[in-house]
Amino acid sequence: MARPSIVPIALTLDDRTGYTLWAPPWEEDGEEWQAFLGGSVDGTAVVHLFPTPGALAAFCRTSTDHDLADHPVWPVVAGLGAADVTPDDDHRYDLDGVYDVVAENPDRWAVEELAATFDITGRLAECCDTAPEDDDEDDADDDADEDDDETTFEALAELMAKPEVALLGLGLDAFTGRAGEDAWIRLGGAVDELWEDVLGELEDHLDWTGAGTAELSEYPSAEEAGTEVDEDDADEDGADEDEDTADDDEVVAADEPVAVAPTSAIRSGGRLAPDPAAVAAAAGFWEGVGILPVEVVVPEGAGLTLRCYVEDTARFLGADGEVYLFGTPAELTAFVQGDEEHDLADIASWPEVEETTVSPLPVDQDRYDLVEVAEVLAEVADGAAGLVDHAVLVQAVEGVRDLAEYAGLARVEELLGAGTPLGQAVARAERDPRAALRAEDAARLTGPWDELVREVSTALVFRD
Incomplete structure (x- = not known):
């Protein structure tokens, strides 16, 4: 398993873009962990989204009431500026754009984009799934098999179970030829049928207030959200404080180079x-x-x-x-x-x-x-x-x-x-x-x- 790291990401949904942090799976004390920058609001697991990288960096410097506070490299993240928490192109996920992607003929970009979008959506669901658990141990034993199947992301589970979704991991070759074309058409049908429900399930777990620090109107549209850090963000953040705090795509707590899986x-x-x-x-x-x-x-x-x-x-x-x-x-x-x-x-x-x-x-x-x-x-x-x-x-x-x-x-x-x-x-x-x-x-x-x-x-x- 990869060394503990934290990665900036951007999500676009309902024509607004929010910035947050994702900790890919890591192992600690013999257990596997994965988390996003979030917490619990009225008993519901949520992921905090911020309108700019600067707002995200400011929150990280001042708050420890979230799910990443105990992450091994959080002390490093807490000192970063806006430039350091600006996601690269490989970590920007346009959930609105899925319909447009499946509507076109498949190419390598479309397949890779869909695979990445479905993957991050599944990871969000894993971290936010709060299916009810039976507190009674005896009842839990009797209903173990049934409980294993419970999820608050039913539409997502149904979509991920489609064999055409699994084919995305094989790349463009899985969607070439007559059989591949048919698989792409079936994938598009599954998206048309289920994606709106998937987004509805996910929306309940996305906090578009930046943990109470932002208004919904502050979030940029997909067109407005760029890859560069605004000068105001950089000035506000003091992004020039320690240029050597994090130079890799992944934020880490050591000086040794870290490999980043490419697309x-x-x-x-x-x-x-x-x-x-x-x-x-x-x-x-x-x-x-x-x-x-x-x-x-x-x-x-x-x-x-x-x-x-x-x-x-x-x-x-x-x-x-x-x-x-x-x-x-x-x-x-x-x-x-x-x-x-x-x-x-x-x-x-x-x-x-x-x-x-x-x-x-x-x-x-x-x-x-x-x-x-x-x-x-x-x-x-x-x-x-x-x-x-x-x-x-x-x-x-x-x-x-x-x-x-x-x-x-x-x-x-x-x-x-x-x-x-x-x-x-x-x-x-x-x-x-x-x-x-x-x-x-x-x-x-x-x-x-x-x-x-x-x-x-x-x-x-x-x-x-």
């Missing part, structure tokens, strides 16, 4: 063929520790490694700018459990990785098949135009940039510069991923892509 958009078949159910089962652990298994495929071969982000900078299992690759999950696990020094050893959650028996199986979005891109470009240049779109580049280039960043490969960024053929094609892919890749486009990209792959390969070391 990546790599989509490729790769060379491994693990069971999707096994991948989904393993994903929970790896996302929890913030260190993810990654597959890289280059002409020299395919291999597995591990990657995390520290202050938004990619870091791989390796040393001195070299990324270590292993042929099988078992070989990677054997290395992890050894004593060789590497650049992930000082990550806060690394001891959990060393001790785990969970196989390092990469999800599809963390598989970088650079050979496949070269093959596709060659096929399109040879006459397969119209069958492939620009999205094929987005998948691999994100991985390439991470590898180049870690290894310090300046030539890779030159090849991907805005004025280069590759840079222009990638920009087109990001702007219009479904734009068809023409034969002449592919012919121009083949040479630069091959050079880019050669550059990346210089940083890869295949280990036994």
Whole structure:
């Protein structure tokens, strides 16, 4: 389980955005805990939401009457300014936007956004569920099975039980092809049927007064809520007091770097063929520790490694700018459990990785098949135009940039510069991923892509 941390998040509901804090699951005294910044109002568990990060920071400095007061890192949080409690893009959840997402055709952004939104909604429900308990021990024993099923979030439980919701964890591939399209349509139907009730259940547990410090009219709309801290908030908060109090995405109580599980958009078949159910089962652990298994495929071969982000900078299992690759999950696990020094050893959650028996199986979005891109470009240049779109580049280039960043490969960024053929094609892919890749486009990209792959390969070391 990940080291105790506290993460700023933003929730948008009923066209207003509120800011709060979430403590992801951590273990203390042999028990697992999870909490949000909240408390109890008239016997109902609530999560406090604030109209600005500045208002949130001010509350944290002055109040200890809430569910996070006993969290291991709360003393650090209590001294933070508005900038430190402003959520990043990966921790902003638009609950109003779910209808719009399912109404469109699925893409990797839609699938990832829905998965993240459903996940945080479920976590809110877990922390706020106050289903009545039977105080009589004898009656409780007799009705144990019935009580286990009780919840104040019945609509959410019904939605989460839908198999289509579970498919979100498998990524876009689960919603491609005829069967995938049908699953997406069924998911949209479930949202149309249940999401309004889900929001109604959740609304009863959201405190839009900032624990009595704010008026409802102060909360910004989704359009008004930006990612930057207002200058007034910064001045009011004294955000410039201690710049080194917290530099990571997660607020922690130690100086060691903390891995942050990314939301990546790599989509490729790769060379491994693990069971999707096994991948989904393993994903929970790896996302929890913030260190993810990654597959890289280059002409020299395919291999597995591990990657995390520290202050938004990619870091791989390796040393001195070299990324270590292993042929099988078992070989990677054997290395992890050894004593060789590497650049992930000082990550806060690394001891959990060393001790785990969970196989390092990469999800599809963390598989970088650079050979496949070269093959596709060659096929399109040879006459397969119209069958492939620009999205094929987005998948691999994100991985390439991470590898180049870690290894310090300046030539890779030159090849991907805005004025280069590759840079222009990638920009087109990001702007219009479904734009068809023409034969002449592919012919121009083949040479630069091959050079880019050669550059990346210089940083890869295949280990036994």
